[in-house]
Amino acid sequence: MSIVTTKKSSYDLFNPTEDHLSLRQSVASFAERELDDQAKENDETESFNEILFKRLGSELGIFGITVPEEDGGHGLDPLASVIIHEEMSRFDPGFTLSYLAHEVLFVNNFFYSSNPSQRSRYLSKVITGEWIGGMGMTEPGAGTDVLGMATHAVKKGDRYIINGVKQYITNGSVGQVFVLYTKLEKNAKKMTSFVIESSYKGFSVGKKEEKMGMRSSPTTQLVFEDMEVPEENLLGEENGAITHMMRNLEIERVTLAAQSLGIARRCVDIMCDYTVRHREAFGKKLMEFGQIQRLVAESYADYQAARALVYQVASELGPDVRNSLGAASAKLVATQMAERVSRNAIQVLGGYGYCREYPVERLHRDAILLSIGGGTNEAMQKNIASDLKKLWSE
Secondary structure: OOOOOOOOOOOOOOOOOHHHHHHHHHHHHHHHHHHHHHHHHHHHHOOOOHHHHHHHHHOOOOOOOOOOHHHOOOOOOHHHHHHHHHHHHOOOHHHHHHHHHHHHHHHHHHHOOOOHHHHHHHHHHHHHOOOOEEEEOOEOOEOOOHHHOOOEEEEEOOEEEEEEEEEEEEOOOOOOEEEEEEEOOOOOOOOEEEEEEOOOOOEEEEEEOOOOOOOOOOEEEEEEEEEEEEHHHEEOOOOOHHHHHHHHHHHHHHHHHHHHHHHHHHHHHHHHHHHHHHOEEOOEEHHHOHHHHHHHHHHHHHHHHHHHHHHHHHHOOEOOEOOHHHHHHHHHHHHHHHHHHHHHHHHHHOHHHHOOOOOHHHHHHHHHHOOOOOOOHHHHHHHHHHHHHHHHHO
16 A cells, blocks of 8 residues: 555646556556565665666666657656656665666756767667666766866867766766766866767776665766767767756756655655554554654655645756756755655664664665755755845846
8 A cells, every 4th residue: 555546636736647647557566566676685785687677668668758759759748757756766766766867867868968860879779778878977076066077078080089087977887878078178167068888998987886875776987088989979069068967957856856755655655554554562553652643744744745846846847948946946855855754764663664674774875865966955955045046136
């Protein structure tokens, strides 16, 4: 049993069309059947389930969700992407993070930044799952301050020569293709992006990170030593990548927020099952105690409030529709909520919550990453204040 049903009302913010409802049902069924059982082992061994990942394309068919149908995708919207990330994150947020890196950070980003020739070379490979994608932006010395990046490209004849290091790259060790952000001039306030392949001369994978959470998703450095990239792999125009990056950041932030929703939803489900059906103290079910009621009730209410915000923002996003204020707000609210709710779940389950018999301790560890990735929550606060200042200065 789950706190969320898929019943369709006259208007349903969370399943606005039959296509959205059908997508939710198929992903939820697949995720519960296939993701749940393997999540614990891959967390403990820090292993990426590549065989299962490929099945997301070959069997479930959820790559290319936001790519138009005429280009081989599903022609759906960011809300559809939010549905997928919420449903999958109920069972394995780490595995879902690798999906986000492939589907949002590469596929969606690449499609809306590329030309027809580039799409013809790469799109079918990543939509079928033949190739796994990712994105290279963060560096050892440049995270939130993205314009502080040091990776640079120099044009030589019909190629660009790229040198630098990218840090904390999801799918870094398993990906074949990446969107890469660089500078053409070291101190410039502009960026240039390329699509690169792991087979290129000068490309190598650096150290794999040992992480607190999201352990079933590989995170590595990418190292470029005189890496040669054909000029036809330039995405858009030189020094024009900031527009691409900012557009994609908004769907990235709402899908990270959706991962927070999935974590919180699973935690509330576990709390209800444990306190209503199983655990007793002093001759009463645990849910009969006021202290437990407060933790469960506040968790449920926080989840529902955050969910409404995330879906409302996602419903208004599109390739040509920007909403920096909404995306930052959704990420800030949802990620903070998931940390509170997962921590509440540990407290409600007591010793069982702290041990690995139940997944709430893993979900709590996974939740913490979401307030860091895609722009830290401190950056979200800064962005929200900046956008509000602009609105009130008009």
